[in-house]
Amino acid sequence: MARTLPELRIQIDAVDVELLKLLNQRAALANEVGEIKRVEGSAVFRPEREAQVIQHLQEANAGPLKNASVSMIWREVMSACRALEAPQRVSYLGPAGTFSEEAALRFFGSSIQHVPCANFDDVFHATTSGAAEFGVIPVENNTEGVVTRSLDLLLHSPLHIVGEISLLVRHHLLRNTASLEGIEVVLGHPQALAQCQQWLKTHLPNAERRAVSSNAEGARLAATNPTWAGIASERAGSEFGLHIASHAIQDEAFNRTRFVVVCLPSTMPAPQATGKDCVSLVVSVPNKPGAVHDMLVPLKLHGVSMTRFESRPARSGQWEYFFYIDLQGHPTQPHVAAALQDLQGLCAFYKVLGTYPLAD
Numbered sequence: 286m287a288r289t290l291p292e293l294r295i296q297i298d299a300v301d302v303e304l305l306k307l308l309n310q311r312a313a314l315a316n317e318v319g320e321i322k323r324v325e326g327s328a329v330f331r332p333e334r335e336a337q338v339i340q341h342l343q344e345a346n347a348g349p350l351k352n353a354s355v356s357m358i359w360r361e362v363m364s365a366c367r368a369l370e371a372p373q374r375v376s377y378l379g380p381a382g383t384f385s386e387e388a389a390l391r392f393f394g395s396s397i398q399h400v401p402c403a404n405f406d407d408v409f410h411a412t413t414s415g416a417a418e419f420g421v422i423p424v425e426n427n428t429e430g431v432v433t434r435s436l437d438l439l440l441h442s443p444l445h446i447v448g449e450i451s452l453l454v455r456h457h458l459l460r461n462t463a464s465l466e467g468i469e470v471v472l473g474h475p476q477a478l479a480q481c482q483q484w485l486k487t488h489l490p491n492a493e494r495r496a497v498s499s500n501a502e503g504a505r506l507a508a509t510n511p512t513w514a515g516i517a518s519e520r521a522g523s524e525f526g527l528h529i530a531s532h533a534i535q536d537e538a539f540n541r542t543r544f545v546v547v548c549l550p551s552t553m554p555a556p557q558a559t560g561k562d563c564v565s566l567v568v569s570v571p572n573k574p575g576a577v578h579d580m581l582v583p584l585k586l587h588g589v590s591m592t593r594f595e596s597r598p599a600r601s602g603q604w605e606y607f608f609y610i611d612l613q614g615h616p617t618q619p620h621v622a623a624a625l626q627d628l629q630g631l632c633a634f635y636k637v638l639g640t641y642p643l644a645d
Contacts, residue, residue, distance in 0.1 A: 312366050322370070329371055332642055339360070357391075362394075374398040375393055375400060375419045376411040376420045377389045382500075384454055392546055421546055425543045452542050457532055458515075459530065460514040471485060471494050505525050562640060564637065564639075565593075565610070569607050580631055583628045
């Protein structure tokens with residue numbers, strides 16, 4: 286005989302009470318771990334450990350919960366447990382409601398101290414100065430390519446990359462009413478305007494496109510003028526009391542942005558190997574024929590896969606370039622270590638930007 290709704294609710298309530306007991310047991314154990322870390326002087330946050338915990342749970346998951354849900358639930362559980370030791374101060378491009386803030390919350394969980402910044406330079410400054418322990422910055426989009434300012438800042442910064450997260454980005458057109466009528470100005474971050482250019486050309490061909498420091502700032506400004514609209518997330522719309530005049534206006538349906546998490550090495554050293562890792566580096570080679578080809582030979586020789594290769598002008602006035610490279614693996618693996626050693630010997634400039642677990 287099928288159970289009634291009241292019977293099911295009673296059972297759910299009982300399970301919830303049991304879950305709360307187990308979560309508190311986990312928090313108590315996490316507190317003990319925190320005490321040991323304080324004595325040892327080791328970092329509170331270890332992304333490779335959290336990645337392994339989530340991977341193990343996903344492998345053990347028999348449903349009906351989806352693995353993506355398991356990941357989100359346990360990130361929140363671990364975030365709440367970490368906050369009992371010390372909430373992480375995390376800087377990102379603000380104000381509230383940006384995709385950078387969403388990426389920070391997805392990576393660290395909601396139990397963080399928010400440090401919103403006006404621009405990418407301020408994110409790096411806050412994290413370098415100690416105002417924040419970690420920073421979250423976008424580095425590339427699957428339709429518009431790399432975020433050049435982020436790459437330029439990584440080149441000269443003492444911060445290193447300790448994690449990454451890939452975010453499905455849905456841009457909505459937000460304004461004081463749910464209509465497209467009477468829109469004279471569309472505000473958004475330059476990347477967002479570029480990612481929505483075909484939709485804007487088709488539906489709002491006469492509206493001015495105005496670049497602002499962040500999408501959330503565009504939403505905030507749109508709330509101040511009935512003829513303005515902002516391109517931003519649904520969270521930003523809720524934050525500033527705006528209607529969604531049009532849903533998901535990005536030109537690419539599967540628009541994704543990759544963010545990286547940065548910190549000082551003294552805050553947290555490079556994460557240990559998880560089996561699914563990435564090494565990011567930036568190099569330059571002497572300006573001579575075949576130099577770029579020679580630079581790639583050690584990777585092939587030692588069987589190391591390259592997943593990203595971007596060039597940026599070195600601004601030396603002599604047509605020289607920096608190359609940003611992502612490699613699969615971890616420097617503790619012999620074949621990766623050998624490839625990196627050989628590669629370094631060929632480079633005029635060589636800097637490891639970070640070693641970190643790959644995103645889920």
